[in-house]
Amino acid sequence: KVGNAHDQVGAAFQTIAAAEHVLRFIRQSKEEGKPFYVNFWLHETHHLVAATDEQKAPYPDTPEPQRTYYSAVTRADAQIGRALDLLDELGLADNTLVFFSSDNGPENSHPNPGQKFYYSVGDTGGLRGRKRSLYLGGVNVPFLVRWPGHVPAGRVDKTSVLAGVDVLPTVLAAVGISAPEGYRSDGLNVLDALEGKPFIREAPLFWEWRGPN
Template sequence: MKSIINAIKSTLLLAGLLHASPAALQAADTPPPSAKPNIVFIYADDWGWGDLSCHGSTWVQTPNIDQLASEGVDFQQFNVLNPVCSPSRVAAMTGRYPSRYGVNSVFGARRPGPEQPDWLDPKAPTTPRYLKAAGYRTAHFGKWHMGEKPDNPPMSAYGFDESAVFHGPGPGIKSHEIAGRAAQFIEANKDHPFFVDVWIHESHTAHSPTPEALEKWKDVDDEQKRIYAAVITDGDNNVGKVLAALDKAGVAQNTIVVFSSDNGPERTSTAKGSPGKYGSYYSVGETGGMRGRKRNLFEGGVRTPFIVRWPGHMTAGRKNETTVFSAVDLLPTFCAAAGVTLPADAQCDGENLIAAFKGEIITRTRPIFWLHTGAGGEPDGWPRLAVRDGDWKLVTTYDGQRVELHNMKTDRAEDIAKDQSKEHPELVSRLTKMALDWKATLPTKANPTCLSSEKHGAKRAGENVE
């Protein structure tokens, strides 16, 4: 009798499935809206705004990132908060201006100034710490570059359950292993909400394209473009591996994926390097026509790609050309997506822009500030300080004596011939005061608890840490 009853149940179940609509079947596989989304943050290195097929490049190919854009939203006005690696990453990690921690240039063998610590303060707010407290599994794979001294705090101090890094503490990882390790983490944690940084090496020097990528571009006569296109192909393939891992684990529909870059493309030089460690002679990345590159506060150095996919929450294939996003907005926005209320002591400089992810028109309420004290993109290091308020961006010197004023709505290239500082003296005065007043609030000496006991010395042989 029991077997007969089970057979009747199976028959009824099959009949129900056969008569169910495709929408109902799909809904059964889709997580409920209340489910906490996973978050995958892919942060490239020195990847120019123009180094994407979907941004108009005619000679690099980025099919996986293009797919991400076609399935999500391409935010056209995203700025990092410094044109070099370490401070840019501090902003993305903490939701605060890196200058608040004295991080105005890269961490390395030598401190670039008295305000610069040897590592990011582990007491700083971090996205992984807040999400871990909310039940997320957290991981970081790839470049860290927020401290790598022997007595540096461990990655767990910043909220990570698992990590494998270069330019950082703890277990190491090779650049071509990053996406694979992220894929393993995704598979192992598919039944739990997770947050994972996938901070890839491409397109930073030394360039080390894989044989497969070099083979793809072997017929390109231009040697510089041949090597750089291969590097971009490797980076795009790493993005593809992560997307495939999400599909394989069955969690893509409940995962926010973000692709961005820490700063603009490296300057091209005469340094060729050697096969497997190609130098910046091959750094021919594109800014999309914007002035400046890495180490420079013009848009070519600080405006980078920002592509977001969140299935079921945004209109796919859209370009958002109005929302002004910055790296300090990531922490409050990621936390909002995860349903995490920030503590009062988080003191975020950024804004929660989750509504922009969902297609709403957002008007930024806070200005954006920049300070860069490292090697400059121009011979005199110009500019050093900048502020954006609404559509207006002012760049200036430490003392505010030299200025340029550009309207980002009509002149994102910051064409020097379109400098409007003489036409708007009152605006120049107001923005210059804003920038200098903000600068006056910043520390001039490093937090002594964030200094290494290791003696600071000369740059290590072969070290390239920007």
């Protein structure tokens, strides 16, 4: 047990614990000769941003709250790196499609007099709005893809409009599996965009605005 998302200790260790499950599952799938799909959800920077003194040690001269924020991001990066390294170790990297993304912009401010952990440390890079906003600061998020031999490494696409609902139909297309009968996705197969081919979105995207709080 590593606590929960609203607990400082839990926030500092839950991704490390989750990574252990991910690594075991990938190894087991490899040993059994089975294809696999993994959703590796990371809580760092999503809500409570916390780090132990040991995790903050690499940033001794960085002021708070950035020191805790950088430490949390570094912790998440290390666990993602463990999963990617395992794919290399098992010879699976070239045959594995990896997505990295986020769900929304940084959280709105919350009071935190004790400064043991933080909220809303993230930056939108100058974009208007944050989480719960329909401006770009709320809905424009990173979307990184790795698939050697299919997705050009280092390519930056600033024109294609993609969304989280596109992941499932894209994965189904990549592995050659049809969707269940009667299933209708809100998303599109965006393999063309990922592979650097011309892509024009033909279906609308919708966001729901639930108010400033």
